[in-house]
Structures are given as C-alpha cells and as structure tokens.
Amino acid sequence: QQQVKQSPQSLIVQKGGISIINCAYENTAFDYFPWYQQFPGKGPALLIAIRPDVSEKKEGRFTISFNKSAKQFSLHIMDSQPGDSATYFCAASNPQFYFGTGTSLTVIP
Amino acid sequence: NAGVTQTPKFQVLKTGQSMTLQCAQDMNHNSMYWYRQDPGMGLRLIYYSASEGTTDKGEVPNGYNVSRLNKREFSLRLESAAPSQTSVYFCASSEFYGFGEKLFFGSGTQLSVL
Numbered sequence: 001q002q003q004v005k006q007s008p009q010s011l012i013v014q015k016g017g018i019s020i021i022n023c024a025y026e027n028t029a030f031d032y033f034p035w036y037q038q039f040p041g042k043g044p045a046l047l048i049a050i051r052p053d054v055s056e057k058k059e060g061r062f063t064i065s066f067n068k069s070a071k072q073f074s075l076h077i078m079d080s081q082p083g084d085s086a087t088y089f090c091a092a093s094n095p096q097f098y099f100g101t102g103t104s105l106t107v108i109p
Numbered sequence: 110n111a112g113v114t115q116t117p118k119f120q121v122l123k124t125g126q127s128m129t130l131q132c133a134q135d136m137n138h139n140s141m142y143w144y145r146q147d148p149g150m151g152l153r154l155i156y157y158s159a160s161e162g163t164t165d166k167g168e169v170p171n172g173y174n175v176s177r178l179n180k181r182e183f184s185l186r187l188e189s190a191a192p193s194q195t196s197v198y199f200c201a202s203s204e205f206y207g208f209g210e211k212l213f214f215g216s217g218t219q220l221s222v223l
C-alpha cells in the first residue's frame with residue numbers, strides 16, 4: 001500500500017508558468033516532508049523540505065504548501081524554466097522515508 | 110569529493126545468478142540505505158543500516174541481503190536473481206542537517222534480470 005500518494009504522474013508546463021505537484025498521506029506519525037529532484041541518469045537530490053508545524057515554506061522559486069488537517073502537501077514551482085525539467089518525488093518520514101511515485105515535469109520553451 | 114559511489118552502473122544477469130552491488134560513501138555518515146526505483150512505484154527501501162554493524166529490513170527486503178562492511182561501505186547482494194528484481198538500485202547515506210534527515214544518493218545501478 002502506497003504510504004504517500006503523488007499526482008500527477010506527468011506534467012507539461014510552458015516556460016514561465018507555475019508547476020504544481022500534489023501529495024497526500026494518511027499516517028499522522030509522519031513529521032518531516034521533503035521533496036527530491038531527479039535528473040535523468042542521476043540519483044535524487046533534496047530540493048526543499050517542511051515540517052508540519054508550518055503551512056508554507058519558500059526557497060527561491062520553490063514553495064511547499066502544507067495542509068495538516070487535510071494531510072496534503074504540494075510543491076509549487078514559480079516561473080518554471082526548462083532546466084526544471086526533471087522527476088520530482090515527495091516523501092514523508094517517521095523517521096523511515098516513504099516516497100511518492102514521482103512526477104515527470106517537462107517545461108517547454 | 111565523490112559523495113556516494115555505486116558500482117557497477119549497469120548489469121545484466123540471468124535468472125538464478127547472484128551478484129553484489131557495491132556502495133561507498135566518503136562523508137562519514139552513520140546511516141546508509143538501499144532503495145529500488147521502479148516505474149510507477151517511486152523509491153522503495155530495501156534495507157538500511159543506522160550504524161556500522163547494524164542492518165534492518167525496509168519495505169521490500171525479500172530476495173536481498175546486505176552487509177555493512179565498515180562505516181564507509183554498504184553492499185547489497187542478490188543470491189538468486191529473479192526477473193522481478195529488474196530495477197534501478199540506489200544507495201544513499203544520510204545526515205541530520207538541523208531541520209531533518211538529508212539523503213545523499215549515488216547515481217544508481219541499472220539491473221536487468223533475464
């Protein structure tokens with residue numbers, strides 16, 4: 001059973017647009033929610049993370065929105081660039097990590 | 110600074126063959142992990158080691174064994190490979206960076222079992 005559900009599976013966005021990826025979880029014991037970015041042929045790398053005591057965290061063009069009551073969190077990429085084209089994984093930790101199924105983002109010029 | 114190094118990068122096995130995937134990290138991390146990545150399944154934890162001398166099962170340990178040889182090295186062994194073990198395998202190590210645990214991944218091993 002998938003502990004963390006991620007959508008959409010793939011996403012195509014125009015350059016300059018906003019990319020939004022959503023994740024949901026059931027286990028309220030999760031206390032750390034990172035997002036990882038993976039380029040083809042590489043391992044995933046930490047992009048941004050949030051803890052459930054805040055509703056939003058922003059780092060540059062990347063923002064996590066967190067809704068504790070709904071048990072949902074999302075990644076927003078503002079002003080999306082072709083260099084953002086990658087696969088994005090959400091995860092939840094308690095402390096073992098459980099990853100979502102991934103979203104393949106393509107940003108077209 | 111190499112980070113997490115995995116070998117080999119590619120491997121083709123026949124059903125029933127055995128092999129060991131090697132992993133080493135040079136960041137002095139205590140915790141190390143083996144994940145497998147499959148299309149539509151994300152990353153799933155096979156085994157992890159919280160410190161030298163300890164190993165624990167993750168979500169999908171069946172068909173695998175691990176050895177934490179020392180603080181730097183964590184190997185994954187397939188004793189009798191099966192087609193269901195065709196996957197991309199990632200080794201990782203981690204450190205607490207003040208906010209949470211940060212995973213550092215190797216570049217992966219693409220394994221095909223025929």
